[in-house]
Amino acid sequence: MTHHAFIHVQHLLGTGHAVRAVAIGKALAEKGIAVTLATGNTLPPTLDRAALEILDLPPVKSPDAVFDRLVTPDGREIDEAWKVRRRDKTLAAFQSRPFDLLLTETYPFGRRQFEFELAPLLAAARAAPRRPLIATSIRDILVRKQELWKEEWMADQALAHYDRILVHSDPDFVQLADSFPFADRVAPLVRYTGYVGGAARAVPPGTDGDDEVIISCGGGAVADGLLNAALDARPLSRRAGDATWRVLVGHDVSEEAFRAYRTRAGGGVIVERARPDFPGLLKRARLSVSQAGYNTVLDILIAGVPCVLVPFAQARETEQAQRADALAAHGRAVVASEKTLTPERLAAAIDDALALPRRQHPVRLGGAENSAQILLEDLRERIGASRA
CATH class of the missing domain: 3.40.50.2000 (Glycogen Phosphorylase B;)
Structure with missing residues (x-):
């Protein structure tokens, strides 16, 4: 039946x-x-x-x-x-x-x-x-x-x-x-x-993701602060200023805003739309920078990549901050506050995260x-x- x-x-x-x-x-x-x-x-x-x-x-x-x-x-x-x-x-x-x-x-x-x-x-x-x-x-x-x-x-x-x-x-x-x-x-x-x-997804083409800093924002509806800071932070990082930075802009971001982000990007920074092979990029990456949404954090845990989490914390939201703190308590993340985020603070958090030992937290x-x-x-x- x-x-x-x-x-x-x-x-x-x-x-x-x-x-x-x-x-x-x-x-x-x-x-x-x-x-x-x-x-x-x-x-x-x-x-x-x-x-x-x-x-x-x-x-x-x-x-x-x-x-x-x-x-x-x-x-x-x-x-x-x-x-x-x-x-x-x-x-x-x-x-x-x-x-x-x-x-x-x-x-x-x-x-x-x-x-x-x-x-x-x-x-x-x-x-x-x-x-x-x-x-x-x-x-x-x-x-x-x-x-x-x-x-x-x-x-x-x-x-x-x-x-x-x-x-x-x-x-x-x-x-x-x-x-x-x-x-x-x-x-x-x-x-x-x-x-x-955490299911297997497409392998990224060519060398996409290799030793890169991957900046992501899920759908992107509430990620303007993170994206703006990331676009200006690369020259300020001691440990990642030599890497390619790949900024993935979610599909909830308008085409006009997406073009503006792409226009602002400096040397060594690629701006493109979010990709279904995102988990594969993380597995190759030097570092992940993202919010602390459920699916993104899961992909980060599986990849075992060092990460900076900028939890979405507008209004009365607590969920992403609690999740980010859980990862930090396991030595798996450095947390940066969205409310005080600047390119300088993001670059410092990235350098701190890259000083952490690379480890995988076995997750069910x-x-x-x-x-x-x-x-x-x-x-x-x-x-x-x-x-x-």
Whole structure:
């Protein structure tokens, strides 16, 4: 019997949430499960989603890092009519066939702005004649909330509606309790999957990446400070001023801004768009400079390359700073503050990072495949129990 899975994902600034959701969807598809992935985003062009049925929801994003407003791609504030359209499209798709698995990426541990859509989706799942397995997929570190009651609400929702919490980290490296004060309450539902990502990708052509400094920024929507400092830092570095610097500009950066970065680049600096062979570049590189997003840090850990992390820390964001500090505690990174970043400070951080011994921190991988296996075992257990 073919099982059907419904995955809901919504990223607001970065693309990491969608990258993980697609990876888990592909892993489920490889186990024979038919997967529908519902998303209100344009998926990154580097993602292979051929095995998935993509449901395009009305698109939405956050205009800034405060995350207290949601806007359409052309900048209009969403209204109640928009919410109704979005909710109805999600529910219609979910009710179009009997799904055996519902997986919500992040929610209820974030994305509370989408409660108008996700609360009815959970209610529909729980009311279905054949109730699906309900699971949530969360990254290694959650963004801390200023109000403790919001975090308690997350635990309450998980206990009330969910069968499984998949935490995509290596528990020897980062545990849920490191960023969630009610981790003990939900512990019976938690399974650590290892990090999602790290699959082999294309080998870079020629000598691209060899002994280079690779500067990257994920999608790039919030990386202007890092990119500007990096473009001027090469002549200031004692340990990397002789290397080629390759600046990878994300696809969320406009073509006009990309051309401006390229025009500003000095000698020894290459500016190009983000590449799918980025992990291969890191394996050849002398050093990585990046923000501290989930996928980038994973690629850095696997490559074993020295790194400078400039965690995105605007507004109330804490996630990247916590992740960067975890790497620094393992002697795997030098952290530079985004708020005080200058070309001089970035060059000094690069020199400090290159003084660290090159080492690999063994990290548990296979998070997508492990997630699919855990969910399949949960499904089989549920079906077995219903037949007993």
